[in-house]
Amino acid sequence: MLMEDTNELLSGERIYPISFNEAAIDHKERYQLALNYISRDDNILDCATGAGYGAYYLAVNSNCNSVVGIDINEHAINWANENFKTQKNIYLKTDLLEDFSGSLPNNDYDLVTCFETIEHLKDDYGFLKRLSGCMKPGGILIISSPNEEVIPCLANPFYPGGKNPYHHRHYAPSELKNLLNDCGFSIIEAYTQCPDKIVKGENGFVIIYVCKYNNMDHKYSMNTLEQSIEKLSVIQMNRHYQFLNNSLSNSIDFTLINKRIDEILVSNYAFMEVYELIEGSKINLAYQALDQIDEKVCPEKNFLKGLIYQTSGDLYKAIESYTILLSEENRINPIIYSVAKEQFHKIIEMLPK
Incomplete structure (x- = not known):
């Protein structure tokens, strides 16, 4: 391994696991998020794939159909080929600061992942423009970067002296959004990591935007529940x-408050999970998942019960649940x-007179 590779490894900028589960939690969470945006037979490009x-x-x-991983580091590409190769995977040594389109197997990717990469690149605009040239119109880009408003690039609390030597900049949410828009991307979803787990929003350590290329009609928004969770x-x-x-007083013991916040978060996450199952007509799974919700913390549980009973045709139990709510x-x-x-009123109208 080259000396600069060793230094980068020691800095935490590169990791070399031999299984996905050995990777850092925040790294794994981002790839798990990306699964939600993959369709059958998609061709995927993973920028700065690292160890693969x-x-x-x-x-x-x-x-x-395929996942092409590109990275400038030869040791990382070799590691990927040795430890993370399948029939679907291709790993290529590529410089993201140059025109890399000619080295790729194709130039019409359905999905591009670009995690914790753009802050390393001096010419961020040029990189995104080159990247857009490798994507299908309407293709999806999932991109992440440290949040300047939480971890300032020149006052990074995790690095001696406050500066990560491998980062050119961090982005405030508005800065990254404007850059993406300037390069032809429209943001359809915004996520953030607090510090590891991913929630909808923009105010955690890391910003994650899901974008569509060459399709400016999409706009993202957060509902009230998502705003509360963030x-x-x-x-x-x-x-x-x-x-x-x-801003918080050190004279207050926040232990029980933190525990209560944890309980509220768990119930709200479960609420969203059950709602999505109902929306997907997975009624049996939704009913089972109700057990995760503490009604004392999340009284909206009765709303979900009402939806489940209403969807399954048990109108009287639906009325009972809605009445409690x-x-x-x-x-x-x-x-x-x-x-x-x-x-509730809709069901009342449906009942026999």
Whole structure:
């Protein structure tokens, strides 16, 4: 291994696992997120693939056609070929600061992943323009970078002297959004990591944008529940990292508060999971997943019960669940309360007179 490779390895910028599970949690979470955006027979490009564990994970856990991993580091490419090669995987030594399109097997990728890469590149605009030239119109780019508003590039608390020598910059959410828009990408989803787990939003350690190329009609937004989950996650993140905790009094014991926040987050995550199962007509799985939700913490559980009973045709049990929910108006998310009230009256109209 070259000396500069050794230095980068010691800095934490490169990792060389021999299985996906050995990779850092935040790295794994980003690739797991990417699975949600893969369709059958997609061709995928993984920029700065490193040791290849992410490209491998996408290949073996999806029905994609191929995953091409590119990286400038020869040792990393060799490692990927030795440890993370399948029939779907191709690994290529490529310089992202040059026109790399000619070295790729094709130039019409359906999905491109670019995790923790763009902050390393001096010419970020040029890189994104070259990248867009390798994508299908309407193709998806999933890109992540450190959040300048949480981890300033010149005052990075994780590095002696405050500067990661491998980073040219970090991005505030507005800066990365503007750069992506200038290069022909429209943002359809925004995620963030607080510090490892991924939630909808932009205010954690790392910003993750899901974008479409050459399709400017898409706009992303967050619903009230997603906004609440992000706020709670950021509060939790701030409590765990003292350098983010300047505004809170050290004279207060936050142990029980943090525990309560954890309980609220778990119930809200479970709420979203059950809702998605109902929306996907997976009623039996949705009913089983209800057990994850603590009704004392998340009284909206009765809304989900109502939806499940309504979808399965048990209208009287649906009315019962909605009635319990509507009796607790002061504790219920107003959007959910409004929808539950609408569904309640809809069912009443459906009952035999």
